[in-house]
Amino acid sequence: MRSTPGLSAIVVTLVLSTTLDGSQKFDEPAPGARSPRNANYEIDVRLEPRDRMLHGREHIRWRNISANPTRELQFHLYWNAWRNAESTWLRERRLGGNTTTPRPDAWGWTDIRALRVTLDRSYDLGSHLRFIAPDDGNTADRTVASVSLPQPVPPNGMVDIDIEWSAKIPRPFARTGYIDDYYFFGQWFPKIGVLEDAGWNTHQFHSGTEFYSDYGVYDVRMTVPRGYIVGASGREVTSTDSSNGTVIHHYHGEDIHDFAWTTSPQFLVFTRTFTHPTLPQVQMRLLLRPDHAGQEARHFDAAAATLKYYGEWFGAYPYGNITIVDPAFQSGSGGMEYPTLFTAGTRWLAPASVLTPESVTIHEAGHQWWYGLVGSNEFEHAWMDEGINQFSEARADEAAFGTKNYLARRYFGGFIPWVFRDIPLKRQVDEGLAGYRAQAESDAEATPSFRYWPSTGGNITYFKTALWLHTLEKWLGWPTLQRAMSTYFDGWKFRHPEPADFFRTLNQTAGRDLTPFFDQVYRGSNTFDYGVQLLTSTPAGTGHFRTTVAVRRFGEATFPVDVLTTFSDGSKKTERWDGVERRVIYRYDTKVRARSVQVDPNRVLMLDVNYTNNSRTLQPRANEASLKWSLKWMTWLQDVLVTYAWLV
């Protein structure tokens, strides 16, 4: 059992991973494989739509790739997060502000009916199974189960596990469940945890974080009623009609660390092939809801853009097929990634000038790289997939669709979109700076993700990471950052990297020590805020002007910034300030008066929480701007007043 990592544990982990270049001893790819393939599943599962139940049997062949023997096995039973109201998942959801009590038909659970483990011989260990709560000691939480073994599994040793289970399908929670005849199954089978050198890394299911598991081969047979269309991780091998009105869909996936599937009789099925001069061909399959007919090109274009740009920037997508699932309305299953399959997210009314569904598709398809292929621990380091992918997605959005992305708001219950043609969105600024700014100090990014405050963790995980990567892109240049990211991808695909592995790769590729930067953006929660404190430009006799510029560091975090002073004849002077002291003063004697000064004029430091104070001009236009916008606002208020006056 891996204990809760404190600061010292993190430091030890970082040091170990830095010195050993990866903590696992036996995580080299298996012969003829891309990954270690140490957690292999054969699953038979039957869907019972009438009872909203799954009945399954699975055989797990698991190999201990850690450096130490283990005397226990641990399993995730994720659906037990909705077994009772006191599960850690539901407690955290309430902590995050969602106090809605699930309806009686919404609950879900997983019951293990039999568990046999084969070591030297077969042992029936079903009655030995016990629930543990390694993260918070919550005895009501049943999302992690442990079973002691009669004898240890040595390093590189193998064990066979047979499990029979039944599961009640929930109304959608955490992007899994059913609505009407639409089903989406994520985290649906008993899944073995990850054994690391430090012990089992099997976290409880938390409301704010996702998953972590080992790579393997999945061979899955899903029995569904005839007429139901199935999409799943991997590739369909066979589809067999049974005499009892069901069909068995047999899927096979290699070198993946999870398996998700969906089924519904309503899907429209489309396929398109992605081709590229230097990247492997990929068969794209889209399962589209009938009410979104006509949007297939938007999904395919976005998925193809991901395969192209992520492929060119980071490395090729190796699986040869990918399935895009358009989720049912109110299914709560949109925008989620699984190996070789992901759920998109669109609306019935989806304006062409707004990048939905494109951005969702690119984001989730992008997770094939950051999560699927590079298998970081989403419980502890969610930024390593979500944050890196948020940054990558923003670049791909822009590369594929240019500036065709405008702000939109929805009215009348959220159904009617209105596009603000005056507000094109920019990838660096408008992709989360507002969210990060509001929650910048809520948690240090190095805090294990599952311990983030539930309602603000997303802003750190997604947006802070994306912002510091945007900063690195502007600071180091895209070629350097791209080379670093592709090196990292290449070195850690089909493995489980730690944060230090990412930082080390960046340092090595950039050829400089970026540790002080990472200390601030990753290990700390201080904010960056540089601003102009003073700008004067006064006559100094004999046709000269004395200009004084004072620039101040208002935030605690430091970063080198440029200071650009522009004079009334258009001439400019740029200073480089290391940004360490609280203040720097520049004085110029010139023939013309200064017009303005800007700190960080090229907006390199995307994490600056107050950019308005970064500039000052001696020809201010705040009067015009405030008059214009307050008059606009007045019209809005008058509209509200007149609308309500209808009632009197």
Add this chain to the structure above:
Amino acid sequence: MVGNAWRDGLRRVAAAPAVVVGIYFITLSAALPLALSLRDALQGNLESSLAAGEAADGVNYDWWQEFSSQATGIDTTFTPTIIGFATTLDSVSGLLDRRALSTPIVWALAIYLAAWVFITGGILDRYARGRRIGAYGFFAASVIFFFRFLRLGVAASIAYWFLFAYVHEWLFARWYGNVTRDIPIERTVFYWRVLMYAIFIALLAAVTVAFDYAKVRAVVEDRRSMAGALIAALRFIVRNPSRVMGLYAINVVLFLAVVAVWALINQGAGGAGVWMWTGVAVSQGYILLRLMVKLQVLASETALFQRSLAHWGYSAAPIAAKPEPPIVEIA
């Protein structure tokens, strides 16, 4: 009858431009102080930053989001929804979706609605007579009917409170929630929501019409009992349902036409200088038209009532005449 009443209404509104101008200035006065407060906040935030230039010439969304992240009070309502046609979408959907308003807006609204209650007596008196009654006559009628309409307003408030607190909850949270929770098709769910809106708007319209005609009867027939006026209004509506609904429908079409024109000609964010003032003129023209539609509803309802039960220009009460000052005796 309905068409004639509607045209009558237009004529009466057009014949009393001072009423239109007056109600416009009341609307402006209710909004202006808060707008000035927001202007101070915006100016204080921008100061001498270069961000102001981009904000003046178009939209500086980067600055806008930064400002919003620090905003409190009415400043929190400074969102992109104030741009162009989104204003109307926001205010109408805000009302129908029962979205909470910020406290300063609620106060402005309360004062504004109280002003409407005050001057409605004068407006109806002017429209009922169909001729000039002078400022003294207008405000005398306003004062006379203010307390009566205040009593009527209490009854109306109870009706609206019931609609918004209970009927809305029942329609949108319970019925709509239960019937749509298992529907996986957005379009179908939307149609259900449209149905809820239709029912709720119909109920709101029914209450509005009932209290409108109560006010019309109170003024035209110089009624002192507001309960009597309300009962008489209901009697009139029940006896003339097609005329009342027909007239209301024509006025709704007029409202939609005004909104459509606004959707087409609004400026969006616009720039500074002359361009800004052009935008102000267009937007204030739209507000003026919205107010005229509201006045047209009152005027045409008055006309319909008079054509049905009285006669054109009939009003039971005499015009309040300004008394002569004592000085005239000395002279």
